[in-house]
Each structure stands twice: as structure tokens, then as C-alpha cells.
Amino acid sequence: MVKRYRINRVSLLVAALAVTVGASTLAGCAPPAGTVIRAEIVRSDRPRLPAPSPGQAPVPELVEGNSTFALDLYGVLFSTDSNLFCSPYSISAALAMTYAGAEGQTEQQMAEALHYALAQTQLHAAFNALDQALLSQADEDDVQAFRLHIANTVWGQRGHSWLQAFLDTLAQNYGAGLRQVDFSQAEEARELINEWVREQTEGKIEELLPPGAVDGETAMVLTNAVYFKAAWKHGFAKEVTKDRLFTLLDGSQVTVPMMWQLGELGHAETLGVQVLELPYAGDKMSMVILLPMKDSFESFVRSLDAQKLDRLLDGLELKGVALSMPRFQFTSELELRNALMELGMVDAFGGDADLSGMDGTRELFIDQVYHDAFVAVDEAGTEAAAATAVVVPRKGPSLVHHVAIDRPFVFLIRDIETSTILFLGHVVNPAA
Numbered sequence: 001m002v003k004r005y006r007i008n009r010v011s012l013l014v015a016a017l018a019v020t021v022g023a024s025t026l027a028g029c030a031p032p033a034g035t036v037i038r039a040e041i042v043r044s045d046r047p048r049l050p051a052p053s054p055g056q057a058p059v060p061e062l063v064e065g066n067s068t069f070a071l072d073l074y075g076v077l078f079s080t081d082s083n084l085f086c087s088p089y090s091i092s093a094a095l096a097m098t099y100a101g102a103e104g105q106t107e108q109q110m111a112e113a114l115h116y117a118l119a120q121t122q123l124h125a126a127f128n129a130l131d132q133a134l135l136s137q138a139d140e141d142d143v144q145a146f147r148l149h150i151a152n153t154v155w156g157q158r159g160h161s162w163l164q165a166f167l168d169t170l171a172q173n174y175g176a177g178l179r180q181v182d183f184s185q186a187e188e189a190r191e192l193i194n195e196w197v198r199e200q201t202e203g204k205i206e207e208l209l210p211p212g213a214v215d216g217e218t219a220m221v222l223t224n225a226v227y228f229k230a231a232w233k234h235g236f237a238k239e240v241t242k243d244r245l246f247t248l249l250d251g252s253q254v255t256v257p258m259m260w261q262l263g264e265l266g267h268a269e270t271l272g273v274q275v276l277e278l279p280y281a282g283d284k285m286s287m288v289i290l291l292p293m294k295d296s297f298e299s300f301v302r303s304l305d306a307q308k309l310d311r312l313l314d315g316l317e318l319k320g321v322a323l324s325m326p327r328f329q330f331t332s333e334l335e336l337r338n339a340l341m342e343l344g345m346v347d348a349f350g351g352d353a354d355l356s357g358m359d360g361t362r363e364l365f366i367d368q369v370y371h372d373a374f375v376a377v378d379e380a381g382t383e384a385a386a387a388t389a390v391v392v393p394r395k396g397p398s399l400v401h402h403v404a405i406d407r408p409f410v411f412l413i414r415d416i417e418t419s420t421i422l423f424l425g426h427v428v429n430p431a432a
Contacts, residue, residue: 044164044171044178049128051136057129058122065115066092068306069343072115076339078301080249085332085373087226087386094224094388096127097152097176098366100169101358106347113345124173131174137284145281146230151200152176155193155221157183162220166358176222183218190214193221197387200225204374204385217393219364229383230280234263236379246326249297257327259379265323268315272296275312276321280381287382288313289325329376336369336388351395363394 070088077084092114099110100120110116116123131150138148152174156162158181170176181189190209197208204227214221236259244258266277266286274291290312292300337349347353353365373386 044167046168046171048175049125049172051132052125052129057126058118059126059130059133061117062123062126062130064306065117067309069113069115071305071309072343073336073339075302075304076342077334077336080298083330083332085330085375085384085386086334086371087373087388090224090226090386091336091369091371091388093127093131093152093174094222094390096123097154097170097174097222097224098355098390098392100124101163101166101355101364102348103354103356105352106354109345109347113340113343124169128173137282144231146285147227148230149200149225149227151225153196153223154178155181155189155223157181157219160219160359162359163357170222174224183214184216186215186218187211189218193223197223197225201227201385201387202229204383205372205387208370208372208387209389210370213368213370213389213391215393219392219394220358221389225387227385229381230285231381233279233281233283234261234265235381236261238379241327241379244324258324259327260322260324262322263320264318265321266316267319267321268312268317270315271308271312273300273312275316276323277316287377327378329374329378331372331374334371334373336371337366340369353395355392364392365395367391367393 066089069092073086073088073091074084077086095110095114096116099107099114099116102110107120118126135148135150138146152170154167154170154176156178162178167178170178181192183189190211190213193214194206194208197205205225208223209221240260241257242260243255245253246256246258247253266275266279268275272293276289276291277286278289279286290300290304341349348355348366350365354362355364356362358364369388369390371386371388373384375384376382
């Protein structure tokens, strides 16, 4: 029961995820494992492994780790200043593809921060099994009621060399082939990847990679896209939706369209919070709502972890419920580097990064992790999409530091030999 809830919760967070790895060019396929590939088209010739039978892959261990990471990340990102929505599953899956190329201390820190408790081989096999298990929930006979689409693609710099074992892992466990692009044509490459993401997410994520996210130092972008749309099992009648008051954290109130229904739903009231489960059509997915008591929202969130969530979900029972809830739609835009570093994933973002399992060098590191997420909840059901981009340039002498003089600055004119300052000033408005 608890494991089922975890999978439901994760699969609601639909996403598109891109991991961008900086450097140069791509190569062909099928030399012996462990050798470096050099060819016009870089792609493993290994097909995706079929879904294992139940019990063959350690999916429960993976789900447990993903749930812990989801709530750890939520705790770091939490702020009462605005709405928040993200896709921990997509972030974890795309970073797992990156993790396939991590070595040494970088690998260890990623495993601890992301709660990858399994060995590399087991982890990727479990992701393959979980991915296909989620896809199997979709009802091909009723796509109007429930749609779930997951896709992975790898984009690499033309001419760069990749280790065969790394590409095999991506192909066999994530179904990710590799497409050659020229990142020196940054805008063209960026738009090509963004267009792929738009197609995979039904246009809900329009610009996964922002301007400047890739450049001539980019070596690889690993993209994961997920799209989810489902109808409620028990829909809300539009004619009973009315404008009602919603109380904000500071006690003020706003008027919002409030939906209403009366029926049997999973419900619990324990540990100072009401828990509600709204199933989607087919009873394979659900939305879980946690409603803390008045004036306890922040303290509840700060105390929420995977174990507490398990206890809350264990208390769910079918009850008659008169439910009113707001209709809502919003987008979150996040940068995750600082959050992931706070969780312990430090080396991957600096000069000590070791992603040598990708190409056999120590030239790659993560610069920034971007994440956008969209959600819409109305009388009919839920639609959601998300996107994450992990941007990884090369380090070493060729490292390019991007500096934008786009705010007030001080400047001086000096004699270098004597250090005499001839002129000194500042600019606060260059248009003045």
C-alpha cells in the first residue's frame, strides 16, 4: 500500500529533464566495452532492456530513496513567498543518467545527496524497471482519461569521444540514443533541444534551456521528458464551482474559484494534518493533499520527511467527504545548484568534479541545474509538465567565465607599472 502511494505521488510530477555536459564531439558505436567511440554518429547499438518481472529489480529500494530525496529537496526549496511545484522524479532520473558517468568522490556525494542506495548496475536496472512500470499504468484504450509519456534523448557535441560502457548504460536502461549537435552554434542547438522538449510535453514547457545555457564548451545534454494528463475518477461539476475566500498565511484573504464535490474519498486526520487522496480514472494514479491545521503550515512542512509521509498515508480510509478545493494553475522556475550543494552534492559543481565515466577525462563539471514545472488542476482533472537542465562545461585552461556587466559598477584607469590611479568612477545608468 505504501509503495503504491509512493509511485503514484512520483508519477504525478511530470517532467522534462535535461543534463548538459560541456566539452567537444561525438562518435560511433559498437567497439568493445570500455573503449572510446569515435565516429560520425554516436549511439550504442544495445536495445533497451525489457521490463524485468516483479522482484527481479530492486524498485522498492529505488522508490524509497527517490521519496526521501523528493522531501529533502522540497525542504531546501521551501519558501512561503510563492507557490512551488517541481518534479523530483524527473530530476532524479536525469541525474541518474549523469551519475552513470560519475567516479570517485563525485559519485559518492551524488549517491548520498540523491539517496541512490543501490550499486550503479542495480540502480540503472531499477530505473529501467520503474520507468516501464509507470508507463504500463497508462490505459491505451482510454487516452482521454489518462495519458503518460516518458522519453529520454542524449545530445552530444559533434566530434567528441564517449565511452562505450556509458552509452550502453543510457541505451539499455533509459532508452536514450545520442544525437549529434554543434554547440558552437549555441542558439541553434538550444532551440533544437527546446523544440524536442516542447513536443514531448505537449507545449507546456516552452523553453527548457534559457539563453546562454549552452555554448561552445558544452559537450552533452541528457534530456528526460515526461507528460501527464489524467481525469479525476470523480469529477467536479463546473456548475457548482463558485468564487470563495482562500485565507493566506498572513491571515488576509483572496477570492478564488472553488470547486466542490460530495463522495467517498481516502481521508485521514492525524498528526495535526488532514490527508486526502483523490484518485484519477482507472484507480492507478492519485493526487494526495496534505492540509495542516491553521497557523501550522510552515512548522508542518519543516517536519515532513519520508517516514512521516508514510505514516500519514497509512492512515487513509474511505470516508464520505464534502470537498471544496481551489482550481489553480501556475509555473515554478527554479535554479537547483545551491539546493543540491546544500544536500551534499558539492564536488560535481566545481574543479574536483569527476565525470570521467562519460568520456575518460576529468574535464567535465556541473555549472547549473535549471528546473521549470507547470501544473493545472480543474474540474476535469490534472495536467502537469516539468523541465530540468543540468549544464556542464569543461574545466581547465579552456574554461570560459561568463560575465555580464548588467548592473552598476565601479571602474578606474591606472598605470600598470606604478599602480597610479589616473581616473576612478562608477556607472549606475549607462543610458544617462
